[in-house]
Amino acid sequence: MRPLARLLGPALVTGLLVACSGGGSGEDGLPTVTGEYGAKPAVRVEKGSKPSGKLASEVLSRGDGPKVRAGDLLVADYLGKNFRSRKVFDNSYDRGAPAAFPLKAGPGGVISGWVKSLAGVPVGSRVLLVAPPKDGYGKAGNAQAGIQASDSLVFVVDLIASYRSGQALPKSTPVEGLPAGLPKVEGEQDPKVTVPEGADPPTKPRTTVIATGTGPKVGPGRLGIVQYTAVSWDNKPLASTWQDGPQGVPVGGQQPSPFDLLVGLPVGSRVVLELPAQPGTDAATGSVAVVVDILGQHGPAKEKAT
Structure with a gap:
């Protein structure tokens, strides 16, 4: 139910690493993304390009909803692509339904690159991020998804909604x-x-x-x-x-x-x-x-x- 929850050991980091310049996919060595919020994105990793080894992210389009907080249950559509192989290893768009992830690193959560890049971003946004191994699947990789220990991962994430822990029932x-x-x-x-x-x-x-x-x-x-x-x-x-x-x-x-x-x-x-x-x-x-x-x-x- 949580295809991205590889559950790494690093402690939760709440620092926001999201670039504030809008619409600049392809800048600063980031892959190029085409497609509007809600549409299945096309992600192009230029031939011969190499990841920086650092977590990088950019808000491609900014929503006007409440900001997502670390620890929230995040509802999102997403696509994940391997920077090395340039192959898509998972996406929710083809399933026709979003996924829900606790936005926390560690057991029961997601990779730390998601937490660092998505916390503080408004609902309704589309975010591009490139996660190095330490913020992705770590030394273990993910053989089932074809991810090696040294692989950086590219994600495009559409933020649909978020829910607080202990959120009260509506009226x-x-x-x-x-x-x-x-x-x-x-x-x-x-x-x-x-x-x-x-x-x-x-x-x-x-x-x-x-x-x-x-x-x-x-x-x-x-x-x-x-x-x-x-x-x-x-x-x-x-x-x-x-x-x-x-x-x-x-x-x-x-x-x-x-x-x-x-x-x-x-x-x-x-x-x-x-x-x-x-x-x-x-x-x-x-x-x-x-x-x-x-x-x-x-x-x-x-x-x-x-």
Whole structure:
């Protein structure tokens, strides 16, 4: 789910290394980029050119949204190209949906070149960056992507949105007359979920909106941005995003997911999902209750550009 998250060891660096001159791709030895924000970029690395060995970046077009902060969940379209081989090794444009990355270096995050180059840049911007090995995949490289230990990497990144850790649910209206036996949810931030004693485990997935949002309805094939807490039917903690921050999840895509149950629900809603146990397991302990806050949904950057 995070094709760029090679998870390097260097400490997080928050210094901004973004050039402020706009539209000058191809200057200062940087590759040339053609294409507008939201369109799949064409990246040309001149024959015979060599990377400087230093992290370099340029804002190709500047957006007018809020500035992205280190530690945010960043929603973006991107293309990655190997400076040496001049081959594209990954891009989100062909998949038709953006990706979401915690903008932090280290386990669970992205390469440090992204953090240093993108923190402080406004949402709606297109950024070109060239990351040397120490700000990319390091000495290990990435054999699966054809990246060697000495390779510098070229990225074009379209910033679509960002979400703060602990970001509150948008405005919503509590639902009255909830079904008896529904798992109980307490608290706004980092809510607690409790399955009532004696509640029958679900035999099929159930979705109950407990607070209705005012945003657009989540569509299939979108990237949903959520916070959630999950417990087993005997109230043992299973998972939560609240410590690390919001998470991007594909909704209604080719790979089935419990989050497909969010399709058609308004952004800003709080939802309880009751999920049956896997076949062959004890329903009394293997069933799951999840409270999900729907913070947003996103399509590709080209939608934002229109």
